[in-house]
Amino acid sequence: MANKVIHALYNDDDILMMAVKKVRAAHHHIDEVYCPFPVHGLDKAMGLAPTRIAIAAFLYGIVGLSVAITMMNFIMIQDWPQDIGGKPSFSYLENMPAFVPIMFELTVFFAAHLMVITFYMRSRLWPFKKAENPDVRSTDDHFVMEISVHDNEESLRALLEETGAVEINISEKHS
Amino acid sequence: MYTFSKRLKTFALVLMVLGALGMALGLWSAPKTVEQAKSMVVSHDTHGEAESHEVAPADEKQVVVIEGHEIEVGGQSSHAASTDESHTADHDTHLLHQLQNKPWAAIYVAALFALMISLGVLAFYGINRAAQAGWSPLLFRVMEGITSYLLPGGILLLVILVLTSLHFNHLFVWMDPEVVAHDELIQGKSGFLNVPGFLIRSVIYLGIWIGYQKLSRKFSLAEDNDSTTGSFVKNFRLSAAFLVLFLISESMMSWDWIMSVDPHWFSTLFGWYVFASLFVSGITVIAMVTIYLKSKGLLPDVNDSHIHDLAKFMFGISVFWTYLWFSQFMLIWYSNIPEEVTYFVTRIEDFKVGYFGMIAMNFLLPLLLLMNSDYKRLNWLVVMAGIVILVGHYFDVYHMIMPATVGDQASFGLTELAAVAFFAGLFIFVVFTSIASAPITPKNHPLIEESKHFHY
Numbered sequence A: 001m002a003n004k005v006i007h008a009l010y011n012d013d014d015i016l017m018m019a020v021k022k023v024r025a026a027h028h029h030i031d032e033v034y035c036p037f038p039v040h041g042l043d044k045a046m047g048l049a050p051t052r053i054a055i056a057a058f059l060y061g062i063v064g065l066s067v068a069i070t071m072m073n074f075i076m077i078q079d080w081p082q083d084i085g086g087k088p089s090f091s092y093l094e095n096m097p098a099f100v101p102i103m104f105e106l107t108v109f110f111a112a113h114l115m116v117i118t119f120y121m122r123s124r125l126w127p128f129k130k131a132e133n134p135d136v137r138s139t140d141d142h143f144v145m146e147i148s149v150h151d152n153e154e155s156l157r158a159l160l161e162e163t164g165a166v167e168i169n170i171s172e173k174h175s
Numbered sequence B: 001m002y003t004f005s006k007r008l009k010t011f012a013l014v015l016m017v018l019g020a021l022g023m024a025l026g027l028w029s030a031p032k033t034v035e036q037a038k039s040m041v042v043s044h045d046t047h048g049e050a051e052s053h054e055v056a057p058a059d060e061k062q063v064v065v066i067e068g069h070e071i072e073v074g075g076q077s078s079h080a081a082s083t084d085e086s087h088t089a090d091h092d093t094h095l096l097h098q099l100q101n102k103p104w105a106a107i108y109v110a111a112l113f114a115l116m117i118s119l120g121v122l123a124f125y126g127i128n129r130a131a132q133a134g135w136s137p138l139l140f141r142v143m144e145g146i147t148s149y150l151l152p153g154g155i156l157l158l159v160i161l162v163l164t165s166l167h168f169n170h171l172f173v174w175m176d177p178e179v180v181a182h183d184e185l186i187q188g189k190s191g192f193l194n195v196p197g198f199l200i201r202s203v204i205y206l207g208i209w210i211g212y213q214k215l216s217r218k219f220s221l222a223e224d225n226d227s228t229t230g231s232f233v234k235n236f237r238l239s240a241a242f243l244v245l246f247l248i249s250e251s252m253m254s255w256d257w258i259m260s261v262d263p264h265w266f267s268t269l270f271g272w273y274v275f276a277s278l279f280v281s282g283i284t285v286i287a288m289v290t291i292y293l294k295s296k297g298l299l300p301d302v303n304d305s306h307i308h309d310l311a312k313f314m315f316g317i318s319v320f321w322t323y324l325w326f327s328q329f330m331l332i333w334y335s336n337i338p339e340e341v342t343y344f345v346t347r348i349e350d351f352k353v354g355y356f357g358m359i360a361m362n363f364l365l366p367l368l369l370l371m372n373s374d375y376k377r378l379n380w381l382v383v384m385a386g387i388v389i390l391v392g393h394y395f396d397v398y399h400m401i402m403p404a405t406v407g408d409q410a411s412f413g414l415t416e417l418a419a420v421a422f423f424a425g426l427f428i429f430v431v432f433t434s435i436a437s438a439p440i441t442p443k444n445h446p447l448i449e450e451s452k453h454f455h456y
Helices: A013-025 A042-046 A053-079 A096-122 A153-162 B006-028 B034-044 B050-055 B058-066 B070-082 B085-130 B137-147 B150-165 B177-181 B184-189 B195-224 B230-261 B270-295 B304-335 B338-350 B352-370 B379-405 B414-436 B448-452
Strands: A003-010 A030-034 A143-148 A167-173
Touching: A003 A013, A003 A153, A013 A030, A013 A042, A013 A143, A013 A153, A030 A042, A053 A096, A096 B304, A143 A153, A153 A167, B006 B085, B006 B414, B034 B085, B085 B137, B085 B150, B085 B195, B085 B230, B085 B270, B085 B379, B085 B414, B137 B195, B137 B270, B137 B414, B137 B448, B150 B195, B150 B414, B177 B184, B195 B230, B230 B270, B230 B379, B270 B304, B270 B379, B270 B414, B304 B338, B304 B352, B304 B379, B338 B352, B338 B379, B352 B379
Parallel strands: none
Antiparallel strands: A003 A143, A003 A167, A030 A143
16 A cells, blocks of 8 residues: 655755654654755654664674784784794784784774664665655755655645745655 | 852862871981881882892891792892992992982872873863864863963972972982983983973973963953953964964973983873873863862753763873874884883883773773763763773873882882872862852853853
8 A cells, every 4th residue: 555645845954953843743753854964963853763873883893803803813823923023923912012903903994894884784775776765856955854644634734834844745655 | 150168178178288298208208328228128028029139238138038038039149249339339329219209209290190180171271262162161161270270280390390400309310410420321412401401491381381371361251341252362362372382392391391200211202192191181170070060050051962072082082092102102012122112111010010000091991981972971970980081190190200210119108199189189279269269151252152052
């Protein structure tokens, strides 16, 4: 079954923020807001759950650190110990200062890359994916607020007009 | 308007009195002669440390043997036997100097650390003024209060330095003409490392900092009764000029007051390293004083976002400090050049637990405590992390000064604690007196409204 959704377009992020607060105060559920750029505080205004990406990043960092330690312990200590600058590598701990930059870099590398990949997966973004935004102007200079309609088209339209929407469209959402 | 509460004032005065007594006791009980020094070491030396055996003459070695350290003494005695009479005498004077230095070094570390906190706040304040930061004007009076410690703290430190140059102690070996006469390296540096130059430079550094502090405070107070932005603009220009002078004077201060206790050793990033230490300590104290005043119902406009930002700085600068510490350590460790590596050899041999414990306190604990975004808004957690950072950076300064001045005789005892208590008391007294002397929220600052509605 196709759902009816209403799209309200705004041309200013401050007006959008006010509108989001008003719509939420009137107890309507905002499905999504499409923005040409990140709007500070919009997630809180929309009532989205706080991100858990930081926890994931911390865990990925620990994975990176472990990989670095295991890898260098095998390469530099167990498999092929060398005497570099009069410091024979027989013990990981004694040679650790030399390994710290790599430990740091791999921690950052794992945390950063896996965090980006996680973010893409959670946002359902992958190569050749068809864009989800309902109006191409949301990539240029308009903000689009999407609300599902449940037999309250007229009252919703009136409310949105009051919040300063520059355009209001109703369409069928196929998904 | 804040009034310095009776209870806090009494607390500060008690700390100062107890601290002064403890410091006096420490100075009074320092050995006066070589014999006293040697007997002190033997009576305290229940661990049978190698160094003290080397310097102890034959008859006192017997005492140690009776205490049951035959193996170690046996190894050391053959070593000591090979050294001639004058060599032993040198060691004895060295030991005397170390023990005489101990209370002075304790006082110097605490005096320096208190001044560094104030200086770190001055730098942070200058940066906020020069950047015309919008979030921080609410905290300016707190910062001005903390920097007001520069005048009394600077004068006290200068008194210590003058007494040192008058040979009341041997904190700076290059001040001793006897030492310089036999030391080619110090002779080569005597164009910079000489007593008149040292004292003149010290006065100049303090003059720059205190001058900026007083002028900026004057403009800041004038702003309250100023309908134009004149004082604000004057303060902005002054701060930009100050920051240039600050970096030069701070860097040179670190060579003069800290690095020169090891006159043979040098590191080109030492100024930055000291800067990171004083900067993070200063920001921590801003956060702690702000949270204290806020808990008293003052500073009602300071919100969680301000504390969050200060905690972010505490976190970030702690990591920055570690980066500099490690940059200095790794290059010296890897190249292993004798004249450079002695710095770390001394610290690892005689100060292993304290030195590496200090690094854990200044890096691991702030990293883990302050990493979570939500934790940076919990005032009690910021205070706990702040205490860890302050103790950690006290021991950072401790390990900058002690190994060269007191060596293996160093310990954290009554005198060290008393010196910390005295300067903490003085710091609290001066800072809160100053905060109480002016309205706690600035008026007419062009960005004060932004600061009041600051939301990160």
